[in-house]
Amino acid sequence: MEEPENSSKINRRKFLSTGVRASVLIGIGGVAALVAKKAITGQTVWQLDPAKCIQCGRCATNCVLTPSAVKCVHVYAMCGYCDLCGGYFKPETKTLTTAAENQLCPTNAIKRKFIEDPFFEYTIDEPLCIGCGKCVKGCGSFGNGSLQLQVRHNICVNCNQCSIARNCPADAFSRVPLSQPYLLKQIAEEKKSPQSP
Amino acid sequence: MNKRLLVLLLMIISSIQFLNVYGVQRFPKPEFESGYMQPETLVPAARAGMLALMDVLVLVAALALVSWLVLKKRSRNLVFLVSVFSLAYFGFYRHGCICSIGALQNVTLAIFDNAYVIPLTAIAFFILPLIFTLFFGRTFCAGVCPFGAIQDLVSFKPLNPGTRLNTVLGLIPYIYLGLAVLYAATGTDFIICRYDPFVGIFRFDASFGMFIFAGTLLISGIFIARPYCRFLCPYGVLLNWISRFSWKHLTITPSVCIQCRLCEDSCPYDAIDMPVTDKNPENRSTTIRKLILICVLVPFFTMLGGYALSRLHETLAGVNGQVRLAKTLLGPLSIEQSESFEITAFKSSGKPVSQVYSEASQVLRQFYIGSWILGCFLGLVFGITLASRMITKYRSDYIPNKGTCFSCTRCVDYCPVKSDTVKSFSP
Amino acid sequence: MTKVTQSTLHGSNHEKRHILTLQNIAMISALFAMILCVLIVVNFVQIKRADPLNTLVMKAMIERMHANPGDEQLRQEIREIDLLARKAFFTNQWQVRMGGYLLFFSLLVVVICVKTIELMQKSLPIVPTDVKTDFWASRRINRTWVAYTGISIIILSMGIVFLTHQELGKNLDLASKATNPESNSSNPKEESKNASIPEGRNAEMEVNKTTDTIRKPDTTGSSGKVILDGYPSPDEVARNFPSFRGPGGNGIANQKNIPTSWDGKTGKNILWKTEIPLTGYNSPIIWNDRVFLTGANETKREVYCIDLHTGKILWQKPVEKITGSPAQEPKIIKETGFSAPSMTTDGRRVYAIFANGDLIALDFDGNQIWAKNLGMPQNHYGHSSSLIMYRDLLIIQYDQRGSGSVMALAGKTGETVWQTSRSVKVSWASPVLIHTGKRMELILAADPMVASYNPSDGKELWRMNCISGEVGPSVAYADGVVYAVNDFSKLSAIEIGESPKLLWEDSDYLSDIPSPLATGKYLFLVTSYGAAVCYDAKTGTKYWEHEFETPTYASLMLAEGRIYLLDKKGVMHILKADQAYSVISTSPLGEGSSCTPAFANGKIVIRGDNNLFCIGK
Incomplete structure (x- = not known):
């Protein structure tokens, strides 16, 4: 007498739970379909737009990595090879030597090399660079703006939410397609790298 | 050269207002006579996009393997080994990014912000554990999630903080989930990523505060098993809901419960529902x-x-x-x-x-x-x-709570009933 | 595992020894990890307390160094400290990193040991001896706890609300309405704040701030809409682009974030492009988010209002049925057209004048406020002097054959407030309003003189006979010096004052259409055949000269320290306003142009031969 009643109860429960399971599955599928429309198959990476950057120095302090994955990058094609380099020397420097008291870079990451009178080549020693952007500010204010901050993708761990982007006052960080991971600003006539979507 | 200096000095004066003038060719590129070759600007590439596919494949493989180990092999040691692998791969190798918990925010933002493009891997990381949970219970928590794994690793002396504390603290994930969704939907911030305690350990780098947070969680994790999973994890809320309707779920006994009470203290997560046989004293x-x-x-x-x-x-x-x-x-x-x-x-x-x-x-x-x-x-x-807390189903057996059980299979080792022995006894 | 359990139960000495070793290893590792932790924390606190890369000591020493550069000892000291600081920084980073790795590995050892011990010591599960907890009682307690938690959360959130609530939403809505350019009313608080944003280089239109007195609201007959009277504050004028060659008509725009590169063909940085129905060589003017310009042919005259953001023509108003408008068409040449004078605005109304002498005032919705005809201009090329606003006075330079004059009409009604006749020949130049530091002056150029008037009553302040011929370029002014130029005449720099005197003159580069641009340090000039030159503003020394291949009709504009030179083919040459010739960029519009560009924040509006372009980033 009790046996069939129990089994019918179990059957009913089974049916109910199958129904709920199916509807949950449909729900998950629905969400997936909804967002899949906006999905891209490729990957994206974080990059900062030098045109928006105001060199506040937060790239050096806000990155989850120390030293930061943002480094100063030298676009040689834009460089004027100046003797008095606004990115290399402190503003009121009088003698143009590589002496410590003249250098703007706090970690000595910019190397100055004599090429020919009156031109000097500047290279960035990236392992030393902390991404503070002091040189970038100097070069942008007084020179051609050939020194630019960029996220170095060999270092960047590509966080889901970049912690520099969260604190960037100029909103210069965005995700860019993996195929064009740099937003270096070239000379005005040259083609600009495509913006992020 | 003197003229250059003068020009620069003038610029220093005049440029104070134009600090943000950018990318202007103030000084033309020199023409070198010494045959100097201008170096290339190096642009190192990021991790290849195809590897993201590998992450998804590893995720599916790990989920499938753990589900099989939990439901068929019922082996705690093997599940533990897979969780160590997941910790090594998703944690220390992939630096804990992207994880299923954080992907929740990407999906939310994608729903609310039409301009946001979401990578397919993020969707996969969000959806796949949910689907596996719907079929096999929270096997994701058991051996795939690196957060769970690292906490499981240190839970040396689990104590039970008591049901009432469990209940109250267990409400925090709902608040966390709600806030995470609110902030993600408004495009404000990804707070789960921001206050992610373990990602700093995976990267060997984080802010001091986050290290303190992670240290506190891990040290308390020695005595309170999986504190993040139980009292913080917002993704766990979803898994909890879905797991309640799972098709198959881990059982303590492979066959019939013999009421031996051996498993009663086996669960460090307080996720075993004890038999309810006493009558409600209340009218x-x-x-x-x-x-x-x-x-x-x-x-x-x-x-x-x-x-x-x-x-x-x-x-x-x-x-x-x-x-x-x-x-x-x-x-x-x-x-x-x-x-x-x-x-x-x-x-x-x-x-x-x-x-x-x-x-x-x-x-x-x-x-x-x-x-x-x-x-x-x-x-x-x-x-x-x-x-x-008012409704009670009377039951006679020890069964894992389908919502809160992490399918870690610890309890299985405590059950004296073995499937083959039972088989030989059964008619 | 069963095996291990059994052996443990047997309690072999061997096993026990193993466990003891493991316990010791775990202990030592844990101790080591603890010490490491302390070291790392100490290290961290040290670096937090004094960042070696930004020490105050260093800063002070560098400053002392600048004060006396000869101090060798100080120099040596700086170098030593700098080296120390860098060493400290990198050593610290290395220490933290190595410490982190060591900590990780020692903790790993602890974990492995403990797990192994766990595995070896696996004991059989035991049946709990304690009495089962009372299920129902614990349930009840659970419920109470949940309820209390919920209540305390609500109390907590209410407390936070009480402490932090500040009606932010309401304030924002109010502020957003007050600052919205579309609403006519303005919030005085916002006004002063906005004003601080543009550092007006020539915003010295007027020093006193007693403007923008909102007079009694007046209703217009046509729409019944309340319009505010009065006139814009100098800051408001400086923020906008209310007339030909910008505020005051002096060729200097105060807007920021101006684009420097675009391409009309590829559409790069072109925000929108709108075809203008009727042609005209007048230049666009901008007030807030509206662009105004006119177009005309032999029979039709029209005023256009265009949305700055979208490029949509918001309204176009045909100018017709004006009392006194002559029946015959004016005599013009193709290069001037029927609508060469640019419009002007006081933020309340816009004003337009056409080659036949038709003058119209419209409100911002295109409703006619008043209109009149000034009489057919006796001008063999076509009237082209642009309008300009001084406070609420509409100033018109109307130098015609036989009857030169300058007049001011009340912007609100069109009534003549003052009119001064001038014994000059026909002029195509436009009036320029300057603030000399003491007063406002209205400067006009026409054969034979450059003359200055008081804009409030039309009294002549000074004049200098230094220009001749058919004067096209308007004057430029900076730093107390007025520059006037005309083809087949000469370029004169006039230091103004009670008795103006000629500072210098030159006749190598003379323009007959585009107006020069003065920055205080330099004077820039482009001739109609496309030669650009930079003079020292005070001495007339030529710093650089450059021949562009194409003729140029548009006047030079200065924005953000850059010169915008638009040639007749529509190619914009952006130069650094500097002693050295340096091109910042060259951007083609893809269409010819003879009009001077107008500027808004982040945008340039250029009128091509057929289309109006808006360029942005």
Whole structure:
């Protein structure tokens, strides 16, 4: 007498739970379909737009990595090879030597090399660079703006939410397609790298 | 050369107003006579995109393997080994990014923000564990999630903090989930990623505060097993809900429970439902009256929560960058404020103030609606938690709670019933 | 595992020894990890307390160094400290990193040891001896706890609301309405704040701030809409682009974030492009988010209002049925057209004049406020002097054959407030309003003189006979010096004052259409055949000269320290306003142009031969 009643109860429960399971599955599928429309198959990476950057120095302090994955990058094609380099020397420097008291870079990451009178080549020693952007500010204010901050993708761990982007006052960080991971600003006539979507 | 110097000096003076002039060719590129070759600007590439596919494949493989180990092999040691592998791969090798917990926010933002493009891997990381949970229980937590794995590794002396603390602390994930969804939906921030305690350990790098947080969690994790999973994880809320309807789920005994009580203390997560055989000491009619009262009160709780949180929406929105900027612009600017990077950047953007205000007030409206929904949700959660503590199903066996069980298979080792022995006894 | 359990139960000495060793290893590792932790924290606190890369000592020493550069000892000291600081920084980073790795590995050892011990010591599960907890009682307690938690959360959130609530939403809505350019009312608080944003280089239109007095609201007959009277504050004028060659008509724009590169063909940085129905060589003017310009042919004259953000023509108003408008068409040449004078605005109304002398005032919605005809201009090329606003006075330079004059009409009604006749020949130049530091002056150029008038009553302040011929370029002014130029005449720099004197003159580069641009340090000039030159503003020394291949009709504009030179083919040459010739960029519009560009924050509006372009970033 009790046996069939129990089994019918179990059957009913089974049916109910199958129904709920199916509807949950449909729900998950629905969400997936909804967002899949906006999905891209490729990957994206974080990059900062030098045109928006105001060199506040937060790239050096806000990155989850120390030293930061943002480094100063030298676009040689834009460089004027100046003797008095606004990115290399402190503003009121009088003698143009590589002496410590003249250098703007706090970690000595910019190397100055004599090429020919009156031109000097500047290279960035990236392992030393902390991404503070002091040189970038100097070069942008007084020179051609050939020194630019960029996220170095060999270092960047590509966080889901970049912690520099969260604190960037100029909103210069965005995700860019993996195929064009740099937003270096070239000379005005040259083609600009495509913006992020 | 002297002329160059003079020009520079003049520029220093004149450029004070034009600090943000960028990318201008002030000095033409020199023509070198010494045959100097201009070096290339190096642009090191990022991790290849194809490897993201591998992450998804590893995820599926690990999920499938753990599900099989939990349900068929019922082997704690093997599950543990897979969890160590997951910790090594998703944690230390992939630096804990992207993880399923964080992907929740990407999916939310993608739903609410039409301009946001979401990588397919993020969707896969969000969806796959949910689907596996729907079929096999929370096997993701057992051996795939690196967060779970690292906490499992250190749970040396698990103590039970008591059901009442479990219940109360167990409500935190709902609040965390709600806030995470609210902030992600408004495009404010990904708070799960921001306050992710273990990602710093995976990277060997984090802020001091986050290390302290991670250290606290791990040290308390020696005595309270998996504190993050139980009392914080917002993704766990979803897994909890879905797991309740799972098709198959881990059972303590492979066959029939013999009421030996051996497994009673086996679960460090307090996720075993004990048999309920005692009669409710309360009068049946009293219980029913109370239950009806609570059920009537649930809509009230919901509305109360919604109202309370909606009052709070301005405080909640204070985190949003646009709102913060508008707020700063609104009040009289102190000197520090007007020289702050945010204001400097705003001024150089040439954006009209009115636009900032109207955008901020739009964000504020979103937060108003959002915090109403969040408050209602939390009120509902509290109400249902109360109500569910009224309803009891009498049962005679020890069974894992399908919602809170992490399918870690610890309890299995405690069960003296083996499937083959039972088989030989069964008629 | 069963095996291990059994052996443990047997309790072999061997096993026990193993466990003891493991316990010791775990202990030592844990101790080591603890010490490491302390070291790392100490290290961290040290670096937090004094960042070696930004020490105050260093800063002070560098400053002392600048004060006396000869101090060798100080120099040596700086170098030593700098080296120490860098060493400290990198050593610290290395220490933290190595410490982190060591900590990780020692903790790993602890974990492995403990797990192994766990595995070896696996004991059989035991039946709990304690009495089962009372299920129902614990349920009840659970419920109370949940209820209390919920209540305390609500109380907490209410407390936060009480402490932090500030009606932000309401304030924002109010502020957004007050600052919204579309609403006519303005919030005085916002006004002053906005004003601080553009550092007006020539915003010295007027020093006193007693403007924008909102007079009694007036209703217009046509729409019944309340319009505010009065006139814009100098800051408001400086923020906008209310007339030909910008505020005051002096060729200097105060807008920021101006684009420097675009391409009309590829559409790069072109925000929108709108075809203008009727042609005209007048230049666009901008007030808030509206662009105004006119177009005309032999029979039709029209005023256009265009949305700055979208490029949509918001309204176009045909100018017709004006009392006194002559029936015959004016005599013009193709290069001038029927609508060469640019419009002007005072933020309340816009004003337009056409080659036949038709003058119209419209409100911002395109409703006619007043209109009149000034009489057919006796001008053999076509009237082209642009309008300009001084406070609420509409100033018109009307130098015609036989009857030169300058007049001011009340912007609100069109009534003549003052009119001064001038004994000059026909002029195509436009009036320029300057603030000399003491007063406002209205400077006009026409054969034979450059003359200055008081803009409030039309009294002549000074004059200098230094220009001749058919004067096309308007004057430029900076730093107390007025520069006037004309083809087949000469370029004169006039130091103004009670008795103006000629500072210098030159006749190598003379323009007959585009107006020069003065920055205080330099004077820039482009001739109609496309030669650009930079003079020292005070001495007339030529710093650089450059021949562009194409003729140029548009006047030079200065924005953000850059010169915008638009040639007749529509190619914009952006130069650094500097002693050295340096091209910042060259951007083609893809269409010819003879009009001077107008500027808004982040945008340039250029009128091509057929289309109006808006360029942005």
